[in-house]
Amino acid sequence: MLRIHGIPRSRAFRCIWAAEEAGLPYEVVPIGFAPGFKLERAVAINPNNKIPALEDGDLVLFESLAINLHIAKKAGAPLMPAGDDASRVLQWTLWTATEAEPHVMRWSYNAYLKPEAERVAAEAAAGKEALDARLAVLEKELAQRPFLVGEGFTIADLNLASVLYGSWMNGYDYGPFPKVKAWLDACLTRPAALRARRQREG
Template sequence: MLRIHGIARSRAFRCIWAAEEAGQAYEVVPVGFGPGLKDAITPINPNGKIPALEDGGLVLFESLAINLHIGAKAGAPLMPAGDDGARVLQWTLWAATEAEPQAMQWAYNTFILPADQRDPALAAAGAASLAQRLAVLEAHLAAGGPWLLGTGFTMADCNLASVLYGAWANKFDLAPFPKVKTWLDAAFNRPAALAARKQREG
């Protein structure tokens, strides 16, 4: 049984979605935002952040690494081997380094921080940076698709789409990126994603 420490309204959402896609039994050990977060999670994750995963004797932090592990337990087609396995790693690292920092800069300065702490210039810069990356994604999906690796949904889709969830759910302007929008709409309406979204969105 996977034990996912966190709450669905955090990055644990992605791990819940991954477990649903993988058909792996899991329980959510609720560790929410607030003053008790550090004390509760630091024994599991020395970074003091959610999510963290316990799988038997294995303890993991980093949401996207957790998802790669969950995918590996299920194997293909969710987590293919060989060249396609390398492509899943590529898109996962791209999500973490090229998409998430930009999306978070926009998100913090658009809807996460209290209104008086938001910096419109940082929001605009984050949006512009994210748009540059989404143009790359748009071209990739236009050349293949409907999923990142072609015809089948993989953990690459789960990882990258989940990093873009906040942008998708909070009306980031996807009009210039219709293929990205179609891909995100399809990803977040999969049965496994809907099960995770139900926990997050209530």
Template sequence: MPGPVKLYGIPRSRAFRCLVALEETGVEYELVPTDFTEGVKSPAFRAINPNAKIPALVDGETVLFESLAINLYLMRKYGDLWPRTVEDEGRVFQWTLWTATEIEPPQMQWAYNTFVRPADQRDPAEAAAGAERLKAPLGVLETVLADRDHLLGAAYSPADLQVSCVLYTAWFNGFDLAPFPKAKAWLDRCLNRPAVLRARNMREAA
């Protein structure tokens, strides 16, 4: 019998997103601690991900990297979150690509210059610029969520998981979401689901 799915990474990294997907699907898994420095340099890990970045996933003969791609695979193969129609499947892909291109770059510009880098390496102007850029995609979410509880409609879906797990960084670290009450309420719902709380406990205790 094949062993559990193996996720390489640490909770305080983009591997957090994959921990959420693993917890939501209920698949048996093992977290293989692999850090940003020495862990990713090892020949054994480079054989799994030649980019030398975390996370990476091994599921039997399947080897994947890129957190959002890993999540698509996990939710497509395991659990019951994956949509039943091709149309909603397309929307999951849409929101996944959107969050990678529209949310993550400005969010990380803000985060690196607000709390990630040492204080003497932060640029307040860059932080402000990232925060300003992030307002546009948050406004998109505010509009979409004006008449629905989740991105595809009434029910939580992989689209919600992907976008909310990326936005966890802003949500958890004090980004001002007051101008976006619908988006904030949606994030509160998504990021306090039981499976997400289990992943958050791993990340926030680290």
């Protein structure tokens, strides 16, 4: 049994969605936020004191996207393909962490996450400008194939779509990127995504 430490209204959402896609049994060990985005208690199994963390028997992991690669590996293909496509999954997951997440978070904090008085419009605009440059790359890739790797949905799609989820829900303008928008719509309305979203959105 996978034990996902965190709450659905956090990056643990990504791992809950992955467990749902994998069809593996899991439980959520709820550790959440106090006001100001600080954890209400220490996450004893994560040296970074952050959520999510995963327990899978003796294995303990942190980093949401690494946790998802582990869950997908357990499930195997098609969620985690073999051969060169496994390397492509890794490429897109690292791209998500380094090229997409910092910019989408810069926009998100300053567009809807922080209390209104603390938001800085120029920061939101800078995040959007940087993210748009990456979305332009993604738009070209998705003109060549329906998903990031091969012809079907993999954990690479889940990792990127789950990082973009908050922006998709909160009014980011995906208009200039119709292929990205269609891909995000398809990923985030999959039955497993809807089951995970129900836990988060109520």
